[in-house]
Amino acid sequence: MSAPRLGFCCKFVPESRNAADARRMNTTTVTMTYLARLEPKAAYDKIASVVSHNLDAITRQIEHVAARPALERLHRLSSDLLPGYTHPSCRRFYEDPDLRDLIERKLASAGQNARVHGVRLSMHPSQFCVIASANSSAVTNGVAEFEYHADVMRHLGYGEGWHPDGAHINIHGGAKAVGAEGVREGLRRLSETARNLITIENDEVSFGLDDLLPLADVVPLVLDLHHHWIKTEGEYIEPDDPRIRVILASWRGVRPLSHVSVSREPLLAEHDIHALPDYGMLIRAGIKPRDLRGHSDLMWNLAVNDLVARHLRWTDFEVEAKLKNVASEGLARHVTGFLPMAG
Template identity: 30%
Template sequence: MLGYPCLNRTLRDRSDPLRCNRSMQKKTYESRGLPYVSDLTRQNFADLYEILQWNLDHGIRFYRCTSELVPWNSQFELSALPDYGEIETLARRCGDLIDEAGMRLTFHPDYWCKLASDSDDTVERAVTAVEYHADWLDLMGLDRSPYYGINVHIGATYGDKDATAGRFCEAVRRLSPGARRRVTVENDDKENLWSVPELTEQVSERTGVPVVFDYHHHSFTDRGYTYREAFEIAADTWGAVRPAVHYSEPKRLREPTTRPQAHAESVADIPAWLCDHADVMIEAGSKERALLAVRDGLDVRTNEA
């Protein structure tokens, strides 16, 4: 399966836009409180269903949902929302569609989710973030499996990789079963950070957390392995679950002055072996449009072959 993350540009650009990332600033949260959070959450789950239905209608069965689905969820339990009953119904409707259609939905908390930080407060916030993402998946009734993953980076070394890996593993062990069974960890895009073999040896073998192979990131942390070799190392950490991978192309291929880590607006191709053995999240600026364009090209080449 091919997927795309978060924003559907086609639906967002309509006169009546659909989006599931309605949120607010801290000042607004403090002044308007849970009733406003509840209203936004209700709208977000309603629009998530419509986005998933659009995806299904267009043959897209892999989607990464925004981490703003329930705004400010670090501050309250889901059941405290005034519209909780309606929200639960809307969430289960999304989950039923996902389950019945054989779709895959994942989350990817942002850089602030640092389970391996050397700050206890930062780790506590990261654990809370993983837990509430797991609560959303539970609310949708989806299996507690990395198939519905909550993907994170270690994202730093804090001057001591062994100690950092140890803190990450300890934080994973602190998670509730529903959160722990869904966590995945991704290789980084800076040479001194975390590669696929390092994550496999220092995290996956100690905790069972699967490694998400990011194709573009591997160019920064290859450690002498080819793309396919690194993918196979990561894929072995998934057990019976089909691996999820990320694929993007560097923006500097078309704009040489941009950062080497930046993603291009589209992708020209995806290696056949990657599509054959994993579900591929396409990380490109044009989102679902990039997916549809590259899929059309792959279909043409398959038919020609």
């Protein structure tokens, strides 16, 4: 299995906290409401300007990640890369030959740079992108949104084969009411490219890890350690847990990817950073479960970081902390001592 990697999600936080640097390195968006107030030419110009900026921004993000140590060459791209891509009012804009050429050229170059430097890429549509729901319109919209992400991945050069170079598009399971069979039906509605890129993670409300295990034969499972801790009211899953073997098998030879985060610092201000947070104790102290779900700024708990180091034997990690690359770099420094093979 390939060497471990970890990385940050979507947004780059400059060390200088300089606003101009932040704008240059990060994507932006435009609302459909704003575009609707413009004449068609002005609306197209606005979309084209935002898309051009966003393509340059993700190019810079990938260049930044490519220059980091090998352990940190993993990155989740922002979903707002191409605003309004699935919206009827914007369809004609994205059919424009000049805009399509710009998108295809820039994404192809960015994807090639990622592959040359061993940067693993992913995307994660919002929680409203579901392929399993009792609401047929929600599924139709969810499938369209997912196919947009698949288009981006295809233009990046990840449109052929099973999760090429570890690339993937991750979603939550959707509505628990439709069960695992509802997810299977949703998978059948996706294009082949989309089915070859999709992964599903456990969450705190609908599909916990144990609920997803029956789907391991059709879709790779993403283990979210924080969601699992919340859903199970305090369980920390270890690498020797038999469920890990099921997750591994679901990826069919591709190195798995997992998520990690910690509850917010102010909630656990007096907590020993060398001890794993005790869910039951925190609830008895008056903290509400919904508050524990929030992500911290940094990976402040060293015991959780040690757990990540143990899991890096078999999986990569996306760090879902609010300070993005600052948090992932801190975690990388911590786990490097446990990983002599990391570069």
